[in-house]
Structures are given as structure tokens and as C-alpha cells.
Amino acid sequence: MKKTLLRNGTLVGVETPRWGVSEKSETIVDILISTGGIIEKIGKNIQDHKDTEVVDVSGKLLFPLLIDCHVHFREPGMEEKATMQTEAAAALAGGVGLVCDMPNTVPPCVTVAALADKVRRAEKIAGCTIKFFFGVTEAIHLVTLKDLWTGTSLELKRLKNHCSGVKLYLDHSTGDQKVDGGIVEEIFRTCAELKIPLVAHCEDPEINAKAKTEVETQNFASLHDISLHSTMRPPESEAASIEYAISMARKTGAALHIAHLSTKQGIELVRAAKKEKLNVTCEVAPHHLFLTTDDYKTLGAFGKMNPPLRSAEHRDALWAGIEDGTVDCIATDHAPHTIAEKESGEPLKAPSGVPGVETMLPLLLTVAAGKWPNENSPPALLRELRCAGKTKNPNAKISYSDILRLCFTNPNRIFSLGASPLAVKNPAKIVIVDPKQEWILGGKNLHSKCGWTPYEGWRVTGKCIRTIG
Ligand code: DOR
Ligand code: ZN
Numbered sequence: 001m002k003k004t005l006l007r008n009g010t011l012v013g014v015e016t017p018r019w020g021v022s023e024k025s026e027t028i029v030d031i032l033i034s035t036g037g038i039i040e041k042i043g044k045n046i047q048d049h050k051d052t053e054v055v056d057v058s059g060k061l062l063f064p065l066l067i068d069c070h071v072h073f074r075e076p077g078m079e080e081k082a083t084m085q086t087e088a089a090a091a092l093a094g095g096v097g098l099v100c101d102m103p104n105t106v107p108p109c110v111t112v113a114a115l116a117d118k119v120r121r122a123e124k125i126a127g128c129t130i131k132f133f134f135g136v137t138e139a140i141h142l143v144t145l146k147d148l149w150t151g152t153s154l155e156l157k158r159l160k161n162h163c164s165g166v167k168l169y170l171d172h173s174t175g176d177q178k179v180d181g182g183i184v185e186e187i188f189r190t191c192a193e194l195k196i197p198l199v200a201h202c203e204d205p206e207i208n209a210k211a212k213t214e215v216e217t218q219n220f221a222s223l224h225d226i227s228l229h230s231t232m233r234p235p236e237s238e239a240a241s242i243e244y245a246i247s248m249a250r251k252t253g254a255a256l257h258i259a260h261l262s263t264k265q266g267i268e269l270v271r272a273a274k275k276e277k278l279n280v281t282c283e284v285a286p287h288h289l290f291l292t293t294d295d296y297k298t299l300g301a302f303g304k305m306n307p308p309l310r311s312a313e314h315r316d317a318l319w320a321g322i323e324d325g326t327v328d329c330i331a332t333d334h335a336p337h338t339i340a341e342k343e344s345g346e347p348l349k350a351p352s353g354v355p356g357v358e359t360m361l362p363l364l365l366t367v368a369a370g371k372w373p374n375e376n377s378p379p380a381l382l383r384e385l386r387c388a389g390k391t392k393n394p395n396a397k398i399s400y401s402d403i404l405r406l407c408f409t410n411p412n413r414i415f416s417l418g419a420s421p422l423a424v425k426n427p428a429k430i431v432i433v434d435p436k437q438e439w440i441l442g443g444k445n446l447h448s449k450c451g452w453t454p455y456e457g458w459r460v461t462g463k464c465i466r467t468i469g
Pocket of ligand 1: 072104173174175201304305306307335336352353354
């Protein structure tokens, strides 16, 4: 086997190009990778030998394999939607090499046996590391969680190593894993005591139930209107639930991570919690950054997810949260459902969730290149972006190093995932990106088993052209 030498790549670090304008030439490096897949050298003009495969990566960006800390790979139990194998292929095609899978599988990941089964399956998947969140919906699961986290047997220690933390659903979503409200504080206390990362899906069950009843009584004639999904799970519901979760973090000292935060109020609450120095972090999902309730017109049930699409005001607040560092991670909530499930029957009854693990990187690269990936929507935003000389648009600011921080460094730290940054002696797990390549997203050229994307036909700039490791 030969060594590999990546020649003249742009190493994405803290001082990489913003808005596609190269400012720091010293980020251009060669990377030498040993036959065993370890980074041997990073530097200028590294000597090559006849036993070295030289790959010219000039003009290309080098990231570590990215992390998506929120996916639903559906295995076991829902293999008609997706499998670990198919979705890992989608992840790698999108430059993602480590994912954290959620517990709403069948059976749910709430027992040691269920976790062990998922780990056994994941170990067969090459190239993409799959870690798992443990679900807690009843008191008995909390007992199991404590055993898992404190167990001294080799087997429990091994399984714990594959577990990225606890997932808490504060309201029902796909898989009906809503937690018993009476044990929430105990879960927070346990996570604080045992230092377990705690991820919360924040929606308030009472506010959602009330909004649903209101919609059903007022809009009886138009219950086929998919946009009512957003009315039935309103922004106030997420805000109240985030406020509650933060109050629990304050009370118990638990490290709280808010999943797929989608509202302006949510961003403000996390911003305030950080000011207060609470251990609170959050992620936003690409669909809330790139789609709004306007997209229901073209997407129908293919735009249905929980939390739902919001108005442009909320989308803009999420971008502002990225810009000022309130948002810690971008994670996809990759949740494939079959086309048949999305199309059969009333749109409002279709399952919630959209795929996204393969499209996250190209969408973000497009914004980093100073463009908006969908020329049709929202045109006002695109116009502004162009008129503002690419720098003054408040809605779409992100750099290549922001992508590194949001999709690698922060999730790696928050969930102690053990992924290696690009440095000498580390495993060479690398994404090579062509930041200029333009291409069209389409369900047919993506790898997820579901075969569709909510970004069908969108023109993106930037592509993962190869992964190593
Ligand atoms: O839209 C969603 N889909 N939200 C969730 O909370 C679950 C997910 C799924 O598993 O389909
Ligand atoms: Zn999810």
C-alpha cells in the first residue's frame, strides 16, 4: 500500500476564507498520510517518494470528516425508510463521517439490549461512525441509564463508549417517545450527577394540544392545508418548552443541549442562558435555515417536520444566532420517510421528518461562497446578498471556518465524541471539498434510501469530492 500526499490543499482552520475571498495564503498545505492512515506530516513542499500517491488538491478545502449530532437512521425496525448502510453512504457523500442516531427506532433504544443491538449493527458499517442517544421515557429507563453509565463490566463500558448521551422528547413526535413529565427533573439530576450530555426536543405538549384543538374547530373546512402543521405546533410552544428545560438546567446543573431550535424566542432564551453562564448549548437544522412556511406551497407534506417550518423572521433569527455564536452546532435531524408515506392520504397526517445528512454541507458551502442556494426562494434575500457586496446580509453569514466549528469542533466537544481534528499523529479522516463546483441537488443523485430531498432542483456551490479515512 502507498502513502498518500495531498498537495496544496487549503486547510480549513480559524483563519480561512470568508465570502469566498482568500485572505490567508498560509493555510495552503501538503498533508502526508501513512500507509496505516495516520497523518504523518502537515507542511509546505513535503517531499514525495516513489511509494507515495500524490493527489493535487490545489483550490480544494480540507476539513476533518464532519459530525452530524442528530440523525434518524431508522435501523432497526424501519428498514423500509432507511438502513444504517444506506444512510451512512449518504452521510459520507455529504462529507459527514460521524453521526449520533436517535432512540426512536423499533424497538426504541431504551434498554441495554436495544443499545447493544444497534452497536452490533453499527460496527459493520465501514467509514462512518454511528453513535447512539439513549431514550428515557419512564422511570425504569433511568435505572438502566445509571447502570449503563456507572457499570464496571467490560461490556457496559464498551456500550457506554458508543452512547453519546440521553435524548428527551418533551412532546410527542415520530415514534411517540414523549417523556413522563413526572420524571423530567430526576432525569436532569441524573445527567448532572453522572455528567451525561442531555439533548431535549423542546415543544410544549399542552400548548401544542391546545393549538391543535383550536385549528381543528376553526378550520374544519380546510384541514387539508399542510401549513396548518405550523399553526398546530406554534413558536410559543417551543419557547415555553425551552424555557422549562433551561430552568431545569439551572436548577440541577445538567449540561443541556437543545435539539433543532427553530424560533426567534428560542435563540433569545439560549443567548440569555449563555450570558448567565449556564451549561446550555443548541443546534439548528438546515431545513429551518433554508426553508420557511412559504415552502409548503411547493413541498406539501415533504415540508412537514417537528418542530415545523417557521416564518422568515424566525429563519433570520437563526442565522443571526449563528453569526453571534449563540448557535453551537448545525445538525440535520435527518429523518427519512418513504415517498409513499409522504404522499398517501391527508398531508397533515403524513409522517414528520425530512432527509438532510447529505445536503447540509453543500447548502452551507453555498452560503459561505456568498450565494443563496435557491434562486427562486427567497428572491429578496438573494437580491440583498448581491446588492450588499456579499458581506452585509444579516441572513446569510457563514464562513468555511464557521462550518468547521458548527459541524465538527463544537459537537465533538459537547458530546465528547472523540473525533480527530486534522493534526499530525491523528487518524487521517478528511473531507476534500471543491468550493467552486456547482451542481443541482436532486433526490435521484443523492444516496438516502428515501430517494427525495426538500431541496429538489436547488443549485449549490461546493461539493465533497472525496473522503479519506
Ligand atoms: O420531524 C421529525 N422527525 N421530528 C422528530 O422529532 C422525529 C423525526 C423522525 O424520527 O421522523
Ligand atoms: Zn430528530
